[in-house]
Amino acid sequence: MARIDRDTVKQIVVDTLKAIADLPQGNVETASLAMLNDDQKQIFLSSLKSNVNAYPYHLSDGTINPALAYYDVDLTIDTFTVWKTVGDCIDWVTANHSIVSKN
Amino acid sequence: MKFRIFLCVLFGLPVCFDAKAQSDTSILKLTNVYLVENTVNGFSLKLEFKTGLDSLLIDDEYMLLNDASKPGFHVTYQGVASKGSCIEAHTTIGHSDFGVKVEKFTDKQIRLFLAKDVQIGVQCDKDFMVRYHLANAKKPETGYHYFIVRADNLNALITNSLTISDSDRSSYVTAINNYYYFENKVDVGVAPSTPGAATSYVLSATIRNKYIPSKMMSCNAGDGVSTSKPQLFWSLATRLSTNQADSLNYISFSPINLAWYSRNFARQLNIKLSNESDETFTNKRAALDGSFQTIIPNFVNFTTPQDDRLRLKPIVNIGAKGYYDYSNGIDAFASGQGYAKLYYYIPVYNHYSFIINGTAFYDLSTQRNPGHRLSTNYSVTVASELPVTGFKAILKYENGKSDYDSKTGSTVIIGLMMDFLKDHKGLADDAAKVQNKLSNLKG
Numbered sequence: 001m002a003r004i005d006r007d008t009v010k011q012i013v014v015d016t017l018k019a020i021a022d023l024p025q026g027n028v029e030t031a032s033l034a035m036l037n038d039d040q041k042q043i044f045l046s047s048l049k050s051n052v053n054a055y056p057y058h059l060s061d062g063t064i065n066p067a068l069a070y071y072d073v074d075l076t077i078d079t080f081t082v083w084k085t086v087g088d089c090i091d092w093v094t095a096n097h098s099i100v101s102k103n
Numbered sequence: 104m105k106f107r108i109f110l111c112v113l114f115g116l117p118v119c120f121d122a123k124a125q126s127d128t129s130i131l132k133l134t135n136v137y138l139v140e141n142t143v144n145g146f147s148l149k150l151e152f153k154t155g156l157d158s159l160l161i162d163d164e165y166m167l168l169n170d171a172s173k174p175g176f177h178v179t180y181q182g183v184a185s186k187g188s189c190i191e192a193h194t195t196i197g198h199s200d201f202g203v204k205v206e207k208f209t210d211k212q213i214r215l216f217l218a219k220d221v222q223i224g225v226q227c228d229k230d231f232m233v234r235y236h237l238a239n240a241k242k243p244e245t246g247y248h249y250f251i252v253r254a255d256n257l258n259a260l261i262t263n264s265l266t267i268s269d270s271d272r273s274s275y276v277t278a279i280n281n282y283y284y285f286e287n288k289v290d291v292g293v294a295p296s297t298p299g300a301a302t303s304y305v306l307s308a309t310i311r312n313k314y315i316p317s318k319m320m321s322c323n324a325g326d327g328v329s330t331s332k333p334q335l336f337w338s339l340a341t342r343l344s345t346n347q348a349d350s351l352n353y354i355s356f357s358p359i360n361l362a363w364y365s366r367n368f369a370r371q372l373n374i375k376l377s378n379e380s381d382e383t384f385t386n387k388r389a390a391l392d393g394s395f396q397t398i399i400p401n402f403v404n405f406t407t408p409q410d411d412r413l414r415l416k417p418i419v420n421i422g423a424k425g426y427y428d429y430s431n432g433i434d435a436f437a438s439g440q441g442y443a444k445l446y447y448y449i450p451v452y453n454h455y456s457f458i459i460n461g462t463a464f465y466d467l468s469t470q471r472n473p474g475h476r477l478s479t480n481y482s483v484t485v486a487s488e489l490p491v492t493g494f495k496a497i498l499k500y501e502n503g504k505s506d507y508d509s510k511t512g513s514t515v516i517i518g519l520m521m522d523f524l525k526d527h528k529g530l531a532d533d534a535a536k537v538q539n540k541l542s543n544l545k546g
Contacts, residue, residue, distance in 0.1 A: 002163050003198070019369065021413040022401050031413045035448050035456060038285035039368070039418055043398070045282070046367040049143045059164055068167055072195070072204070074141035074149055077282045086413075098149075099163045100204055101173070101194040 002058050004071055006094045012055060013090050016047045029087030033080070045075050052097060073097045131233060131250035136260050138267065139202075140275055142282045146320055148216075148275070149195055150225060150265065151202035152257065159235035159248060163196040166233060174252070175228035176203040185223070188212070189322030192225050201233070210317040213275075217267040225261060227254040276316045283319065284311040284336050292499065294344065294514050303346035311338040311360070333361040338375070343382055351480075351501055351514060352382035371396040373422075386430040394422025394442075405451040417447040428468070438468035458484040462503075478504040 004012075014028060020040045024031050036044065052073045056064040073093055083089040131154060139149040166172050176192040178185045190208045195201060203225055208216065215222035235248040287310040296302040313319065313336040340355045357377040364371050373394050380387035398416045406412050421443045429435040442464035449457040461481030466472035480503025502513035 003160075017413065019367070020398060021415045022404075024406070024410070024412055024414075025408045033413070035413070035415060035450070037418075037446065037448065039396075039446075040415060042282065042285070043368045045143045047369075050367055053144075069163070074139045074147070075143040076140055076278045077142070077285075078278065095198070098202075099167075099196040101167055101196075 002060055002099065004052075004055060004058075004094070004097055006090065008055070009094045009097070010090045012051045013048065013086060013093065016044060016051050017086065019047050020044055029085060029090065031086045033083050033086060033089065036080070041077060041080050045077070045080070048093070049073060049075055052093065057099065067102060069099050069101050071097055072100045128232075128249040128251060130256075131252045133252070133257060133260050136202075136265050138265070138271070140278055142275075142279045145206055146208075146279060147204050147206035149202050149204045150261065151195075151197065151200055152260070154200050154233075154250075156199045156235060159199055159237060161196055161199060161201060162234040162236060162247070166194070166196055166201070166231075169232075172232040172234065174201070174203075174231045176225055177228060178205070179224045179226050181222060182224075184226075190216075190223070199235070207322050208320055209322060210315075210320050213317070213320055214272065217261075217265055219266060227252075227257045230254050279319055280313055280316040283316075283334065284313060284338075285309075287311070292497075293517060294346070294349075295517065300346055300349075303344045303349065305342065305344045305349075307342045309338075309340050311336055333363050333374075336360045336362070347382050349382075349514065350511065353379065354382065354384075355379045369398060379426075385432075388426045388428040388430070390424045390426035392422060392424035394420050396420040403449060405449060405457075407452065410450070410453045412450040412453070414450060415448045417445055419446075420444040428471070433470070436468065436470060438466065438471070440464055440466045440468075454487055456484075456486045458482075458486060460484075480504055 010029075014023065017023060017028075020036070020043055049072075052071050055071050056066045057069040057071065058064050073096060079092075083092060133152045134155045135153040136150055137153070139151050141147045141149070166174070174194050176194060178188065178190050178192050180188065190212050191206055193204045193206075195204045205216070205225060212223055217224055231252050231254075233250045233252060235250070236246070288308065290307045292305045292307075294300075294303045294305055313334065319334070338355075338357045338360050340353075342352050343354070344352050355377055357375040359376040361374045362371055363373075373392075373396065375392050377390050377392060378387065379390055397419060399419050401414050401416055404414060406414060423439065423441045425437070425439045427435065427437045442462055444462045445459065447457075447459040449459065451457060459481065461479060463477060463479045465477050472478070480501075482499055482501040484497050484499045486497050498515070498517055500513070500515050504511045
């Protein structure tokens with residue numbers, strides 16, 4: 001259906017991370033998020049939310065319809081505490097994003 | 104006998120079909136409703152209705168594209184539809200649950216929202232239909248499951264099960280403050296004795312709060328905090344020690360901080376009015392400070408291809424301040440200072456890190472800087488995380504000249520850092536919920 005699949009969420013998270021960090025050469029999903037300071041968390045969360053909101057609503061036939069709905073994820077600064085690694089963040093967003101009707 | 108069986112089958116068939124139709128389109132029993140907070144970018148609250156159908160996946164297109172299956176929610180004021188109010192309600196669709204997102208509310212509106220007397224609430228307009236299929240089916244070959252959601256049931260659930268208490272409201276406003284101004288932090292450590300000084304205990308604190316955090320909520324808050332309108336807050340940064348003569352001690356209190364943010368906070372412009380002093384208030388000054396903060400590219404790399412670690416980019420802050428020095432025992436004078444600050448977390452191989460926090464400054468005052476030299480102060484923290492405990496062992500070395508009284512000093516601190524406010528049980532519960540959802544998705 002029109003939910004964002006894990007691979008797409010991973011791409012969104014990786015693109016978001018590039019605003020604050022250079023990525024490891026190996027598997028990015030095992031990289032720890034424990035060392036971000038408050039400024040970096042603030043930038044990351046805000047960018048992540050913006051990027052999820054900006055990903056256009058996809059219908060199951062592959063077409064997009066941004067006028068119908070948008071993707072969203074509810075975040076607070078405390079959300080960060082459940083993500084030990086980048087992979088945890090990807091799993092969490094995959095499981096917790098929602099679709100918001102525009103009308 | 105065969106004829107009897109034939110009659111049973113003949114008259115039983117419609118009953119079977121009817122039973123199938125009933126099971127395929129039954130009334131959806133909502134098990135609970137709870138609030139989900141969002142404080143990042145636009146502030147919002149989501150009322151999420153739990154269906155208990157975790158093994159099924161909602162067909163979101165069916166809900167959005169068909170009028171009969173599209174839920175309609177509206178905000179009510181004293182029981183009737185609210186008109187002329189900016190507060191908005193939109194249907195949200197999750198994996199197996201659905202809800203309503205409430206956003207663009209003012210401070211006054213959120214204080215009335217779902218309070219005991221339900222001055223402001225949310226109501227569902229009409230019955231609607233939800234279509235589900237198995238969560239692990241790419242295409243629903245196994246068929247759809249249809250459920251009717253009764254508006255009366257849903258509205259009763261909101262009215263009877265969901266009241267936002269003063270404590271919940273306070274927690275939400277605190278979460279907004281913590282996102283924009285960071286959680287207030289306190290670190291403690293021990294400075295070992297040296298030939299010139301006894302062992303001392305050191306407390307460092309950083310506190311930043313908006314005067315009235317709830318005032319951040321407005322009709323425009325759905326678009327995030329305005330970048331053109333500055334945010335006003337107060338802050339306190341201090342390093343106190345049982346050794347009051349320690350030249351690195353300071354108290355910086357800023358009753359007025361104004362901050363302008365770029366999109367996603369990547370750049371910040373800050374102006375603040377502060378009083379800066381040592382621990383004994385012997386050396387002190389009032390300062391008007393303007394600074395610009397941004398992220399710059401990495402310029403060192405101490406990891407190897409085998410060490411999968413993020414290399415966070417350094418944060419720099421460049422600024423200038425004018426100050427009025429009214430320290431004890433001197434003639435008060437006015438002068439200025441330019442400065443640059445750097446925060447850099449450098450991962451080293453797999454388990455170690457350097458955390459560099461440094462300031463370089465040039466003081467224009469001949470009293471404070473008679474040699475007209477560029478001065479620095481910095482701290483280098485070597486950290487190693489202790490698995491499971493959440494503690495981080497630190498060895499911190501501080502060195503340099505204080506930027507307000509020109510005293511120099513250095514110290515080594517051995518300590519532990521941890522997030523004292525972390526709710527470990529809550530985190531474990533959250534992690535378990537996510538794991539359950541993922542298991543269902545993967546089938």
